[in-house]
Amino acid sequence: MTPDVTIAAAGTASLVQSVDWVAIAPPLIAAAVALVVLLADLFLPPARKPLLGWITLAGLVAALAALAPLRTGSRSTFCLTANPDACSYTVDQFAFVIQALVLGGALLTALLAMKETEEKLPAGEFWFLLLSSAAGAALLPAARDLATLVVALEVASLPAFALVGLKRGDRLSSEAALKFFLSSVTATAVMLLGVSFVYAATGTLHLTEIATKLADVPGQLGTVAETGVVLTLVGFAFKTAAAPFHFWVPDTYVGAPLPVAAYLSVVGKAVGFSGLILVTVVAFPAYADVWGPALAVLAALTMTIGNAAAVRQAATRAHSAVRLLAWSSVGQAGYLLVPIAAAAYSGDNKVGATVAYALMYAVVNLGAFAVAALVARGKPLNRLTDYRGLYAERPLAALALAFFLLCLAGLPPGIIGLFAKVTVFSAAVDAGLGWLAVVMAVNVVVALYYYLRWTAILFRAPETAEEPETADAPAGEPSAAVGASPGPVAQPVRSRVPAPLAVAVALTATVGVVLSGLPQLALHFASVTLF
16 A cells, blocks of 8 residues: 555544444434334324324333433543544533433423323324424533534424424414414524624634634624624524513413423423523633623513513413413523523533523423313313312322422422522522522512412312202292202212323422422532533
8 A cells, every 4th residue: 555545544534433322322212213103103003003102101211211321421422533622412411411301301291192192182293293302302402513503403493393283273273383483483593693603703613612712703703703692692592482582482382282382391491591501601601791691681581571471360261371381481481591691700600500490490390281281181271260179179189289389489398499499599699690689589479479379279169060040940840949859969070080191290299399308409500510
């Protein structure tokens, strides 16, 4: 072999990247099972379609199990050969926790949807779309370049559009899907424009390299870089439902199937916030003076608008329970933004408070949606008044929902909710954002009203049907109330709770109680550096 051929062969070999299959296993398993479900749907007879749901559950459990080897240390793959420190995929403590959150959220969503896919929703399409979205959601927190970040975000979002509109023939579902699609596409377009400006200013897409080059941008490209940073943040503000980009949330949650609304409120929010953390803390620390104040204002605006709208929900309005959860999720998004804004002033260790709060919120919010799904089986309008007397009818479900609402409010016995709020409040105070801490404190007090109002409804005596009047009896016919012994009073018939739905309620309640017994976990996440 001649020297030239040897040099060429060596250069070619150096371009071959090794793939860490263990690191990419969680999103890869979810994507592979999605393809299995899609193919199986073509061959299974209608009577065997429920098997697809069990395949989905098994796939999500396997994806969660694949996280076990990643719980310690940091693993990277798809790195540049010229710079091994610049990688497109890294599983560190941050990625591990968020992947566990989104895959766990997808698993609980699957439990909520098992009966829905048997009765109302097309099973094959639903399970394929859910797994595809979960694969993108699991990929995103490990993405370490802007191209992978955008692709993962869209893989998580695009199937969600179809999931929202999956109730065929339902006007509300179609309208919700269209509104969700248009707002998300707008957000993506704005974000891609921002990403292109950042690339023009730095010449790279890797987050760590962007952080280095933004610190020393030539003067003539300073405006381009700053515009790119702002536009990228605006795009993620849509994804996180931060005000004033939150307008799609209530209608989307009401129109979507209830399991999909639960999925969007937890997994969709986790995806948006993990992407926002990556671009701000990892890629744009040089522009902390730009995104720090902006996120602080967005946090104050978001929590205020969300809580004010939740307070105004009429208890007798159709779907008022889901609307209240939707507006509550907007208010909670404001709390989640606070530590990210604080990171601009006092270092990236503050984002641990956002992760701690997201873990608490995911568990209890999914639990609240699980009980809402249970009530909706008998009362599809899902009004707040439909929960009156739930304790008399289903005491365990009522106690679970009361616990979830108290966690969201930050009141005992929801200790984990209290500690999560304390960590967020401390992050704002430590960063010198005293005004934001005051705004948060006021909003927490406002939120107590609607959480406690809903909790009180659960334990009120159920409404009794009025006795029929006897004055309308035809002339000459004896009234049934006169001289006749009353017959047996008809008791309301309770429908049987599907086993997967009961498991979802029990699982979220158990995890919430365990977390409330170990509130130091919230303090742990809030005090460590996750990157």
